[in-house]
Amino acid sequence: DAKTTQPPSMDCAEGRAANLPCNHSTISGNEYVYWYRQIHSQGPQYIIHGLKNNETNEMASLIITEDRKSSTLILPHATLRDTAVYYCIVRAWGFGNEKLTFGTGTRLTIIP
Amino acid sequence: DTGVSQDPRHKITKRGQNVTFRCDPISEHNRLYWYRQTLGQGPEFLTYFQNEAQLEKSRLLSDRFSAERPKGSFSTLEIQRTEQGDSAMYLCASSSDPGLENSPLHFGNGTRLTVT
Secondary structure (H helix, E strand, O other): OOOOEOOOEEEEEOOOOEEEEEEOOOOOOOEEEEEEEEOOOOOOEEEEEEOOOOEEOOOOEEEEOOOOOEEEEEEOOOOHHHOEEEEEEEEEOOOOOOOOOOOOOEEEEEEO | OOOOEEEOOEEEEOOOOOEEEEEEOOOOOOEEEEEEEOOOOOOEEEEEEEOOEEEEEOOOOOOOEEEEOOOOOOEEEEEOOOOHHHOEEEEEEEEOOOOOOOOOOEEOOOEEEEEO
């Protein structure tokens, strides 16, 4: 059963910040939030992950609410190359539970 | 760049034939995963290895499917007596031993199988 809920599609203007929401209201204390994206005909690409603190790297920022029931992935200055399907995944941490379970993600289209 | 490498990138086969795919993980990674992805869906977990040990298999992995990682390095996924429903992208991923690092999976670009 799905552990995350994402909008099926979103548009964003090139150069603007893309904010992708994700609900994970049943997240457990030992589950991390991971974000991947998949560009057509390629494998999923790791973007970022976090437990409860906000995280930032060279690709994106991850904002997790204080109750950890939702999060937002922010691409600060979207380019056409950011057009992809974005997956929000909760990943348990413990022996035998390290696999990723993908949903259907959000199809983000960057508009010139 | 020594990312995850998969071979072949595309495979077309006739129903009933056997096929084998290869995955070369990132060299220092001891965990290796296989996923399957059909059009419009997210990747679905098939199985994973820690070193040469196969630790978990999904119910999707029917008895026609077998995966091996004989020396804890590269892995092969074989499908026997292929069916049209096996047509999909087969993805391989690797990660380092999680420990305290909670290491992400890194994916290859997959092998696209078409069964005619």
